[in-house]
Amino acid sequence: MAKAIRINAHGGPEAMTLEDVDVAAPAVGEARIRHTAIGVNFLDVYFRTGLYPAPNGLPLTPGHEAAGVVEEIGPGVHGIKVGDRVAYASAIGAYTTARTMPADKLVKIPEGVSDEEAAGMMLKGMTAEYLLRRTFEVKAGHTVLYHAAAGGVGLIFGQWAKHLGATVIGTAGSPDKVELARAHGFDHVINYREQNFVEEVAKITGGKKCDVVYDSVGKDTFEGSLDCLNPRGLFVSFGQSSGPIPPMNVGLLSQKGSLYMTRPTLFSYIGTRAELEESAGALFDVVKNGIVKIEINQRYPLAEVAQAHADLEGRRTTGTTILIP
Template sequence: MPKAIRIHAHGGPETLVHEDVEQGNPGHGQIRVKHTAIGLNFIDVYYRTGLYPAPGSLPLIPGGEAAGTVIEVGEGVDWLKPGERVAYAVKLGAYAEERLIEADQVVKVPDGISDEQAAAMMLKGMTAEYLLLRTFRVKPGDTILYHAAAGGVGLILGQWAKHLGATVIGTAGTPDKAELAKAHGFDHVIDYRKQDFVAEVARLTAGKKCDVVYDSVGNDTFPGSLDCLRPLGTFVSFGQSSGPIPPFSINLLAQKGSLFATRPTLFVYNAKRPDLEASAKALFDVVLSGAVKIKINQRYPLKDAARAHSDLEGRKTTGTTILLP
């Protein structure tokens, strides 16, 4: 019987239990996938703690990103067959040796990209794709600010934004993380523990500030992020690792320069199959071109998911982490 990590009650990393799970046969439109690598993301923590409400009831299997091999195909699936490599980014269910999943939620992994790379980049890479190409379309000459530059999304987005011709500014909490970010496309990295990032952005841009700020930190960086934007700039809040942004008056956006603000999610941007396919293709293409390199900095056995979560929350990890079944 395959094993999985399940949560029976919301709470800390100790709620992640490694146990046997029953798997039925794939239904109409479904496939069974044997996972070879599973991605670790901060959103997994949000579902574990209950900060983000999960669809369905407990117990639940966390994790939304993985790669593996198709081992069984249900009725109505004519474009996949056993033995093919696939990857996906969904909401839940990835922390498992095997799983059933709707076929229209996966994409084929092209030659030249390993299963580990695919598992490490689907959610983070497609997040970078929609942020850079759809939420605010970055073009040559733009200046962007990205918080948590040494995180999984940050290391991909930094390389991709540089490839698009932007000046890329990041924030990080240690000198080592700052150097890591600089090696992944960031032109400037601000140590937010020692420097006022608002003042540093103003200095680095000679007072012009940024066209867009990408903020997955939340409470600790708000409203400072707004002060880093030029008039008519765009504030993109796509996470809250330090806690949610407190309620604020929309008039604040007018006061700080007629700013735009949005709270996007990958699952809305890629809800339609054509958008998912286009997003994955853009990601695969930029990685295969060599412009974006996917480096895996940490690997944990799936059974040690609790330790992986503890390290992630303790800011002991950098870049991309995967779990191995």
């Protein structure tokens, strides 16, 4: 038996309950792993509330990333063995002490990266990887704006973008978060509660604005973000913590400078085994080499997941949050 968080009806943090569950023996192509640390992400909130539909309906065990140890493998599994430390970020059902899952979703954790780091960085770090290297290939000389700079993805993004040579502008909602973002690669951080971020971006850039805006906030920042882009700039919407972007007339993009707009997801960027290995490998490299430091600022026992979600939604967290099984 294992312990797992289950959602039997969509709702607030209280909708999650800790239950006993059976863990099946691995079938062909599967592995059973014992979790040592589990990542917490805003994506999990979307599934808990029902904003994103559960792939197999309810009941649902949420969570998308974790690290652990392989305890058993089924027939036809190659590349991992019993005892390996592994991590993943693309299989819903992570909020549990143990699980059986497709082995091709797992990547081995290299020496120099801890289980807690791996659990807290796979989804967020590979998100930063595709945003910086593939959705828009950030290079020296680019100016980028990133909203929610003190969040889990933001702190990884800032360090990595600075390493690539970009001028990195961020927004955050408190003096403490502003300072945290500055300490993680952001050249300029705007307190959006006290300053108009559109006006501040114009000042910082001398009116030239940004090549790309990365926005996981959504409704509250959408229109202002478009005003921060230079002609033919790219608006990247990859989340909606303040609510979904309202319906828009696509002509708005032409009015504001022939802008581009995209709504990517991590799962479209790691859809093949080769893409997964490339993304995870790039992430592990920058962490092992000290380019990106993964700071775990909140730890909760698995049984206290409701508090973890409440703190996340209340914007009382910074950096990475993990659950300890």
